[in-house]
Amino acid sequence: MVVMKFGGTSVADAAAIERLMSIVRAERQAAIQPESPDWRGPIVVVSALGGATDRLLGVAAEAGAGDIEGARANTRALLARHVDVANVIANDAERAETVAFLQHEFGELERIAGALGVLREVSPRWLDAIAAVGEICSSRIVAAALTAQGLAASWVDARRVMVTGPEHTQAPPLFPETKTALAAVVDPLLAARRIPVLGGFVGATREGVTTTLGRGGSDYSAAIAGACLGASEIQIWTDVDGMLTADPRIVSGVQVVPHLSFAEASELAYFGAKVLHPATIQPAVADNIPVKILNSRRPIDARGTLITRDRPPSDQLLTAVASKKSVTVIDITSTRMLMAHGFLNHIFEVFAQFRTPVDVVTTSEVSVSLTIDDRRALPQIIEKLKEAGEVSREDDMAIVCAVGEGLQTDPTFVGQLLQAIGDVPLRMVSQAASRRNITFVIREADLPRALARVHDRFFAAVQA
Ligand code: ADP
Ligand code: ASP
Ligand code: MG
Secondary structure, eight states: OEEEEEOGGGGSSHHHHHHHHHHHHHHHHHHHSTTOTTOSOOEEEEOOSTTHHHHHHHHHHHHHTTOHHHHHHHHHHHHHHHHHHGGGOOOHHHHHHHHHHHHHHHHHHHHHHHHHHHHTOOOHHHHHHHHTHHHHHHHHHHHHHHHHTTOOEEEEOHHHHOEEOSOTTSOOBOHHHHHHHHHHHHHHHHHTTOEEEEESSEEEETTOOEEEOOTTTHHHHHHHHHHHHTOSEEEEEESSSSSBSSOTTTOSSOOBOOEEEHHHHHHHHHTTOTTSOTTTHHHHHHHTOOEEEEETTOTTTOOOEEEESSOOOOSOSOOEEEEEEEEEEEEEEOGGGTTOSSHHHHHHHHHHHTTOOOOOEEEOSSEEEEEESOOTTHHHHHHHHTTTSEEEEEEEEEEEEEEOGGGGTOTTHHHHHHHHHTTSOOSEEEEOTTSSEEEEEEEGGGHHHHHHHHHHHHHHHHHO
């Protein structure tokens, strides 16, 4: 059984949903062969309509600021967009039922935003309830549209099957509970030859309170569902041809990477390749499920990227370069660090206490530099760190992470990389124990030229 996840642009409007339906139909036809091991499914996981989550968070922000009129206007505009997209449902009764559902959901949202607008406060719990409306509604539209086209689908309310901890806006999935819930709700649908359609990104606590898995989390939902239900493949359908050699929004002349190892894909996703949510690979690794990244606009012409435990060797030294903007570097300097044990432990405890992940770390005799991208608790973190030494911060930095299994074999690589970067000032440099990546930190303003230079140096030859 295959899990097919469609991102925001792949469900952005009626035309995109038509493409989705052709892709699902082709998968269904392949699966229908009696000898196919994939005779069940597929399972479809969808994101909110492109841009809807940002807009919903805008509604929450307006409510928080007491702008009830603004929140109401945006909620109504979002409802109108969803009702318009629901025209893709080619059956009057299915469409009417879906529109009634949309009206109910957005009516509730308007009520909630109104109440929060009076209080002028939106807690993370309400933020999740508001953001979740996007996936709940998009999945409902897609399920009805598939059914109306003769592809018998069933809407699955993600809040019934994706069980998470209570950490709102970044809720961790609880695997055993999710597996049980998916088996109870989704397995019978699959056995009845129906196509379950599930909103990504959304979950609920054991008590049934709505949560979300964090921005971009629909990929993660798909991987969790795939692992829990024993999928043979997880497909991530998006708006680019696969994992590209660098971020196409920053570098021109990028190419598709045909095959990645799980480890390479994890590093790239973690260090900014937005096409994959950083946690996506994790459930796939445990059960060794192949992941594919595919272009929903070019389902036949573009072969996509295949991600598996191992990949065939390639003569490319570098596989791809990921980058992450809006990073903050924090330096802690203290002569107490000299020869002292427990110093680093103390520092990391501060970050753990404020639940802030640290990405890159470098140390010298008397100082530690590290990067974070979640600045929510930064003022408190800095206050605490001051107990350990002198603290300074630098915003508007960027991480560049060059990834490739080939780095393990070529000792000249670091030299080549540094030469390519040339006169771009390096703030931090680190090589992981896996020797699968080299990570460096530079000023965000230098990112385009640094990336272009690295990309030219290691990929231009292939292009020529
Ligand atoms: P979806 O809505 O389908 O989940 P996303 O916007 O989350 O899509 O991710 C796809 C986008 O990721 C692409 O449009 C591209 O701009 C961006 N991206 C950044 N780095 C990479 C990369 N290395 N390879 C492919 N896409 C990348
Ligand atoms: N809709 C959510 C977001 O925009 C989740 C996703 O698209 O993966 O972050
Ligand atoms: Mg995404």
